[in-house]
Amino acid sequence: MNEKRVGRGCVVLRQGDITESDVDAIVNAANNHLRMGAGVAGAIKRKGGQAIEAEAVSKGPIRVGDAVITDAGELPARHVIHAAGMGTDLKTSPEIVEACTRASLEVAEENSLGSIAFPAIGTGVGGLDVKLVASRMLEACMAHLQTSASKLTRIEFVLFSDADLAAFQEALEAL
Ligand code: ADP
Numbered sequence: 001m002n003e004k005r006v007g008r009g010c011v012v013l014r015q016g017d018i019t020e021s022d023v024d025a026i027v028n029a030a031n032n033h034l035r036m037g038a039g040v041a042g043a044i045k046r047k048g049g050q051a052i053e054a055e056a057v058s059k060g061p062i063r064v065g066d067a068v069i070t071d072a073g074e075l076p077a078r079h080v081i082h083a084a085g086m087g088t089d090l091k092t093s094p095e096i097v098e099a100c101t102r103a104s105l106e107v108a109e110e111n112s113l114g115s116i117a118f119p120a121i122g123t124g125v126g127g128l129d130v131k132l133v134a135s136r137m138l139e140a141c142m143a144h145l146q147t148s149a150s151k152l153t154r155i156e157f158v159l160f161s162d163a164d165l166a167a168f169q170e171a172l173e174a175l
Pocket of ligand 1: 016017018019029030038039040041043086120121122123124125126127143158159160161164
């Protein structure tokens with residue numbers, strides 16, 4: 001299953017590179033100091049430009065589990081929402097991933113965004129099991145779309161590998 005409708009919106013799963021997503025905001029799997037190194041953050045900085053990191057760092061540090069929004073530089077997306085899935089100790093947990101997923105959705109609503117794309121937060125440097133992350137993130141998004149005040153109509157998950165896409169498909173079917 002690659003798509004599920006919820007309320008007035010939908011959750012969509014696809015394999016790909018999140019930096020190519022043409023949505024109102026892509027979510028960066030960030031640390032709480034908002035410096036952009038490897039993984040998703042590195043790809044965003046490379047393709048979108050250093051100005052994204054400079055703006056993000058100027059808004060930090062933030063609490064682990066929180067999120068902030070910046071411009072998206074040269075990327076097709078309009079904004080980047082930096083979700084702090086870990087601190088400088090590089091440790092994360094399913095609870096932190098859920099918290100920063102919710103925080104990202106709230107930031108999107110505060111900015112009246114209609115579409116957002118998430119990577120599998122915490123499954124790279126964070127080393128979390130993708131199945132666990134998939135159910136936590138999908139549950140948070142489905143619950144959010146059920147709230148009547150939501151202006152988001154499209155929540156994408158862009159998974160780098162076929163295996164990660166399969167794990168998200170399984171979790172979506174189980175919900
Ligand atoms: P974290 O530090 O939260 O674990 P990472 O950026 O290291 O975050 O990785 C999170 C997930 O995003 C990993 O599964 C990784 O394979 C994937 N990923 C890395 N680059 C991209 C990209 N350009 N588009 C989509 N997913 C990506």
